[in-house]
Amino acid sequence: MPSIFAPEKLLYKLIIVLRDGDNVITETSEIASIIVNHFQNLFTTNNVLQDNNLIDNVIPHLVDDQVNSMITSIPSPEEIKKAVFSLNKDSAPGPDGFSGFFYQTYWEIIQKEVCNAVMEFFSTGFLLPNWNANSIVLIPKMQHADTVDQFRQ
Template identity: 30%
Template sequence: MRWFTDGDRNTKFFHSYVKGRKRKLQLNEIIDGQVVLYKESKDIGEVIAKVFEQQFKEKTFNYDYTMIDCIHKLITAEQQENMNKTSMEEDVREMVFSLNSDNICELDSYSGNFFQSHWKIIKEAILKIVATFFCGLDLPRFVTNMNLVLIPKTEQVRRSQI
């Protein structure tokens, strides 16, 4: 890497290196799921948008719970009732206040201190989500949806997976 060691004395090399890398990573054409080739940047953008739309679209499933009867019951109805009586609010509050106040789970996430400081405000929403989870219901999309976008950086990528 001459430009790294020579610094500003080699700006022509640096700029040609950057332009070459930019040209290499540029997407000039794409083939969609119906094997149609698109070369216009507007069309390429629409194909990519459709791919991500399909990837992150909420899917509905038909659940078949008929096999549940085959599972042996491990607790009695009385034990189940006692478990339901347990104060979830106390358990969740204890968990929230045991969080390290400085740690966060991702870069743009909230720290434990946020949840502890604003417990009175967010308590009901947190308890509702926890109750939803333990009742076996589907969690809201904003809880289960990850905003992770993976774009493969491989040579000669031309096909989309629609």
């Protein structure tokens, strides 16, 4: 079986072959689909829940209606700026490619758009695409991993 990784010249290694049962998958879109389905199944909760009031009996209510109203109210531009400037400047960039350093350095240029987007979310629930996106890096659990369950995320 060929190596599942692309050439060593890359800064990262691509999964170019994946085994799914007895099938050897080489088509990039099929590999992606298998991986996405695997982790969706792994991280999706069962929607069939029994309400036995255990949560209400065990976990104390810490947020009353007044506090809930306060924390879900539309933040002011000053609160948004404070949140932006509390970001770690040295953190890795998000899926948008920008780190805290970018937002803090160019705040004077981007503040209006950032504030408008944040306030729109609090008033409509609409979140710009990829603002809540994450990247998952698959790390082989063993040398020559060739099935999705042989990777950790």
